[in-house]
Amino acid sequence: MTGVSSVPSTVDELAAGLRQTGYLPGDTTALVSHLAIHLDKPVLVEGPAGVGKTQLAKALAETLGRDLVRLQCYEGLDEAKALYEWNYRKQLLRIQAEGNASGDAGGWDAVQDDVFGEEFLLERPLLRAIASPDPVVLLIDEIDKTDQEFEAMLLELLSDFQITIPELGRIAATTQPIVLLTSNNTRELTEALKRRCLYLWLDYPSLEHELEIVRQHAPELRETIARRLVEVVAEIRGLDLKKPPSIAESIDWARALLLLGAEDLDQRTFRDTLSILVKHRTDLDLVAERVGMRLPAPAGG
Amino acid sequence: MGTPGRGDRPDPRRLRQAAIHGGSDVAGTGLAGRLVQFCEELRGEGMAVGTSELLDATAALSQVEWKDRDVFREALASTLAKSPEDRHLFRLVFDRFFFRAAELEAIRHDATDDRLAREQSERTRPGEGDDGQGDGDGAGQGGEADGGGDGQPDLDAVRAAIARAIAAGDHGRMGDLAALAIAGVVGHVHDSGVVGVDVQRIRRTLDLKPYADPDAPEGDPRREGLPREGIQEFERALRQELERRRIQRVGELPPARPLNQLDRGLPNAPGRDLADVHRVVRQLKRRLNTQGNELRGQRRRTQVDVRATIRASLQTGGVPVVVKERPVRPRRPEIFVLCDVSTSVSSASLFFLSVMHALHDAFRKMRSFVFVERISEVTELFERERDFRDVSDAIARDAGVADVSGYTDYGRVWREFLEQTEDELHPRATVIVLGDARTNGRDPAAGAFAQITARAGRTFWLNPEPALYWDYGDSVISHYAPYCHVHECWTADQLEAFVSALTRSGPVAPTTKAAPKGR
Structure with a gap:
């Protein structure tokens, strides 16, 4: 690899860069990433679980030679864990040390100014992304898991790339981070948030695209088996399952077949390895019945 | 040219649509004007497109090359449509908007059928010419059937050709084949007057099924079953072709209609x-x-249960102090x-x-x-x-x-x-x-x-x-x-x-x- 820190100037260059990291972007994915880099706008990535939303952020960071700062969202996430927190213990120590040393009341003002300095600030992911001297890729993962208040708090960050800390004032980004927000669409995000973002809908890839992805990750697998595999996976996704198999699971399946040294994708192999793809009891039955039956019978009889 | 939209009711959404489709010369004709018109149309379909998004869209367009229709569309989509539903709407409106714009131009220049068809294909598929391989023989087949006109193309051959195009995902040929298909099924399918129903009937006559068909001839992709997306895409091509024919018959654009509610609302992909x-x-x-x-x-008014009330009054010496009511049964x-x-x-x-x-x-x-x-x-x-x-x-x-x-x-x-x-x-x-x-x-x-x-x-x-x-x-x-x-x-x-x-x-x-x- 050559020096990757320079920013690719066209969509094709960016797509090639992403490919080099092992991520095969769809046309739209590369286009929207390109726009995000050049328009300095955050991207909201939505889609079913396991289509490579998080992976895209990692690949972008690698392509651009930037650090990835990741904020995993969950219910009950608050500012103290996302933005910054004062380091109380250190502050206390500081005050005590000050009191023991001088012993008179005149030092209080000085101490007060002192304990709310950057030295006592614990950086959390969002602040770290903003304050970093080198540009980073900021990934806010599964934003739909948080509540609306948290979303509102993000607005300032997303539109102006700055954070206001009452005791310190405004901290503006010195470098422009690339921000990716991912969502599994479990709840509708607010209009205000969407308005500030570019929108990328990642769906399950087309047959050819997925075949390419599988072959990239399991290059030793025979072409015919790989093709049969993605066809079966696509068929399974067409069924009404509780949890359709993701791309990661097709890759796992491909690797498992490779490990087992499967010659062909017949009924027995399918039955034995089905649990890699499908992870619900009821789904298992359905898939075995609908898809398994139509595969060729095992060669040995 | 265009008749005013369906503005019978003073519904702001309809009025807005009427204003757009009534006269297209109102706004500027440059790119900015077109974009504003397009956004207006999206708003008319109920999408929330703000001015900031319009600005984003313009900025996005300045960052990409326009040589490909898909790139142009996706750049707009990523800035304007921000949910799966909106994206679906966006696609429909995008197709309709540029389809109508092309048709309007054609009517203005009083283009003949052949010229119009040629212009249409040039206008809507500028990027298609580059690849060249599938296009050549597709155009050859299309020309043959169009030129024949009176002679009906062989339905079985059309079926097989369409199945092949769908299986191969050949977008360029689908448009041509849709025209062939409509000519081919004349007589097999009677016109219901509703484009959506016609599309379904033609599709059925053509035997396009997503599941495997063991009766299909050897080597035919129908034996394996056709990809669902491919069939849907072909249906879209059919629909567009049917609409185009209607426009040609009448000689003017039909009044712009809000999007077919079935298209926007109902489940069409299985699974999700x-x-x-x-x-x-x-x-x-x-x-x-x-x-x-x-x-x-909730229901306060109930009927007095006389029997139960009298029975209860025995405790109070025959004076009905407690009034019993009939229970309300759902x-x-x-x-x-x-x-x-x-x-x-x-x-x-x-x-x-x-x-x-x-x-x-x-x-x-x-x-x-x-x-x-x-x-x-x-x-x-x-x-x-x-x-x-x-x-x-x-x-x-x-x-x-x-x-x-x-x-x-x-x-x-x-x-x-x-x-x-x-x-x-x-x-x-x-x-x-x-x-x-x-x-x-x-x-x-x-x-x-x-x-x-x-x-x-x-x-x-x-x-x-x-x-x-x-x-x-x-x-x-x-x-x-x-x-x-x-x-x-x-x-x-x-x-x-x-x-x-x-x-x-x-x-x-x-x-x-x-x-x-x-x-």
Whole structure:
């Protein structure tokens, strides 16, 4: 690899860069990433679980030679864990040390100014992304898991790339981070948030695209088996399952077949390895019945 | 040129659309003007597109090269459409907007059929020329058939060619083949007057199925089953071609119509959308289960139970101090459901079957029927199978509702229904019909239907088509409307509205209907 820190100037260059990291972007994915880099706008990535939303952020960071700062969202996430927190213990120590040393009341003002300095600030992911001297890729993962208040708090960050800390004032980004927000669409995000973002809908890839992805990750697998595999996976996704198999699971399946040294994708192999793809009891039955039956019978009889 | 839009009602959305489609010279014709027009049109379809998004879109366009239609569209989509639903809408509006713009130009220049076709293909597929391989022989085939004109192309050959194009995902050829297909099926399919229905009929005549067909000839992709997206794309091409022909016949653009509600609303991809339906149905079940109880608390006026009051007064020496009231029992109507499962409602019938399934859990006394040409009772099936999927499989397998043609025959259905339920229809019964009332030209037999409604207490009709299409083509819903309450029902919201009508409206006085005969 050559020096990757320079920013690719066209969509094709960016797509090639992403490919080099092992991520095969769809046309739209590369286009929207390109726009995000050049328009300095955050991207909201939505889609079913396991289509490579998080992976895209990692690949972008690698392509651009930037650090990835990741904020995993969950219910009950608050500012103290996302933005910054004062380091109380250190502050206390500081005050005590000050009191023991001088012993008179005149030092209080000085101490007060002192304990709310950057030295006592614990950086959390969002602040770290903003304050970093080198540009980073900021990934806010599964934003739909948080509540609306948290979303509102993000607005300032997303539109102006700055954070206001009452005791310190405004901290503006010195470098422009690339921000990716991912969502599994479990709840509708607010209009205000969407308005500030570019929108990328990642769906399950087309047959050819997925075949390419599988072959990239399991290059030793025979072409015919790989093709049969993605066809079966696509068929399974067409069924009404509780949890359709993701791309990661097709890759796992491909690797498992490779490990087992499967010659062909017949009924027995399918039955034995089905649990890699499908992870619900009821789904298992359905898939075995609908898809398994139509595969060729095992060669040995 | 363009006639003013459907601005009969002072609805701001309609007015906005009318303003756009009425005269296209109003706004500037440059890119900025076009973009503003396009955004206006998106807003007209109910998408929230702000000025900031419009600015973003312009900025985005300055960052990409426009040599590819897809790139241009995706750059706009990523800045303007911010949810899966919006993206779907965006695609439809995008196609319509630029399709209309191209057609308008063609009419202005009074282009002939061939010239227009050529211009159309140049205008809408600028990037297609680059690859060249599939295009050459596609154009050759298209030209042959177009030039022939009077001679009908061989239907089997067309079928095979279309199946191949779909299997290969060849976008360029689909447009040409759509034109061929329409010419090929003339005589096999009669014009219903509604583009959507025509598309379905042509698709059926062409044998395009997503599942494997063992009868297909060797080497034909239909043996393996065609990709679903491919079929959908071909349907889009068909639709566009049909619309284009209509425009050419009439010589002017039809009034701009809001997007077909079926396109925006109903589940069309399996999997995910079906899951949505199930989610709504689950909500529905909860609501149905609690609705009766809610009513108990709400209704203050009750009847005095004289017998119980007198009995209670014995404790107070015959003075009725405590007034006893009759308990309010939630209305548990007896329900008969008739569900059309023919292909014209294929996208809706899964929706309807799952609704039936939900209703079965909520109402104890319920009999269900499915029909196409004839009727088949599936009550037992619903009681036996707790899983919705098993139910729909079993219906597909052995309900035995279609005989020969596979077209709905409402007259026969009504007569058979009357025969089977003669003794049980009474004024406390509710009949629900789920169907599109497309008789395919057969006798609607409104008389038989009237007999049913006269015997039953209430009759509801749920139509999965938007009200806009009622009575177009072979839809005869107006024949039945006088006898029942007709509801439009193709979204979960409408379904909920219907359910509350079903459960809340309380006992409908049988006096409004004809008096029950011979019970």
